[in-house]
Amino acid sequence: MTKILQINDLTYRKNNQTILKNVNLSLDKGHFVGLAGANGAGKTTLMRLIVGVAKGYQGGIVVNGQPADVARKSFVSYSDELRGFKDSTSIKDIQLFYRLVYPDFDSERYQELAEFLNLTGTKRLGSLSKGMRERLMIALTLARKAPLYLLDEPFSGIDVMSRKKIVRGMLNWVDQSSTVIISSHHLEEITNILDTLVIIKDQTIFDCRSTDELVEQEHCSVEEYFESIYDTLPEDDVQK
Numbered sequence: 001m002t003k004i005l006q007i008n009d010l011t012y013r014k015n016n017q018t019i020l021k022n023v024n025l026s027l028d029k030g031h032f033v034g035l036a037g038a039n040g041a042g043k044t045t046l047m048r049l050i051v052g053v054a055k056g057y058q059g060g061i062v063v064n065g066q067p068a069d070v071a072r073k074s075f076v077s078y079s080d081e082l083r084g085f086k087d088s089t090s091i092k093d094i095q096l097f098y099r100l101v102y103p104d105f106d107s108e109r110y111q112e113l114a115e116f117l118n119l120t121g122t123k124r125l126g127s128l129s130k131g132m133r134e135r136l137m138i139a140l141t142l143a144r145k146a147p148l149y150l151l152d153e154p155f156s157g158i159d160v161m162s163r164k165k166i167v168r169g170m171l172n173w174v175d176q177s178s179t180v181i182i183s184s185h186h187l188e189e190i191t192n193i194l195d196t197l198v199i200i201k202d203q204t205i206f207d208c209r210s211t212d213e214l215v216e217q218e219h220c221s222v223e224e225y226f227e228s229i230y231d232t233l234p235e236d237d238v239q240k
């Protein structure tokens with residue numbers, strides 16, 4: 001089976017701090033993967049490295065067979081924080097930008113997502129609440145027909161009832177052959193769609209297992225297992 005993601009001996013340092021070290025990770029196509037770790041574990045950094053936004057790493061990152069940063073970008077739909085847009089930009093114009101920049105952007109799928117997520121095109125970015133902004137990011141990210149999706153804490157500002165609905169809906173919007181990596185501090189809300197769990201701890205991949213295997217081998221739920229790993233508060237400082 002073709003790998004969608006292959007990371008070999010990845011080490012990343014920033015401002016003389018080791019953020020990730022000796023990361024090895026291999027994921028197949030067609031999976032829902034939870035990326036878990038305490039605050040500052042390196043989840044966002046890993047996503048930024050995969051999509052090619054963070055540079056200057058050691059080791060290899062291959063997405064869909066492509067190691068080059070630019071080629072990787074075209075295969076990855078990443079939920080960035082829309083920092084590049086002014087507050088006065090309308091949702092409609094952001095959608096237009098995505099349509100022009102990403103050849104895999106599916107306008108029909110976007111319309112369905114926007115309707116489902118109650119997004120109004122005439123609204124301006126600056127007028128959106130945190131939750132509405134996150135809904136927009138989810139719609140834009142999933143409207144691309146990419147083989148790999150990276151969703152970084154996509155639901156943190158979204159109310160609980162909507163979260164459940166969105167999590168269930170995700171299975172319909174993503175092609176079966178695509179892989180979705182979701183980072184979340186609320187594993188209990190996404191475990192029902194996950195089939196794989198990746199845990200980052202001590203700047204590296206601590207565990208990567210199918211959730212079925214994990215439950216069978218550890219005799220507990222995915223959330224209980226994750227909590228047992230972090231039974232003490234993480235240290236504030238990063239190892240030099």
Ligand SMILES: Nc1ncnc2c1ncn2[C@@H]1O[C@H](COP(=O)(O)OP(=O)(O)OP(=O)(O)O)[C@@H](O)[C@H]1O
Pocket residue numbers: 014015017019037038039040041042043044045046238
């Ligand atoms: N630009 C930067 N310069 C220096 N250190 C950074 C930078 N960005 C992140 N870091 C450090 O890298 C580590 C990993 O941060 P990252 O944001 O990837 O963690 P995270 O797992 O996504 O955390 P959270 O769950 O809190 O969002 C942290 O120790 C953070 O302080």
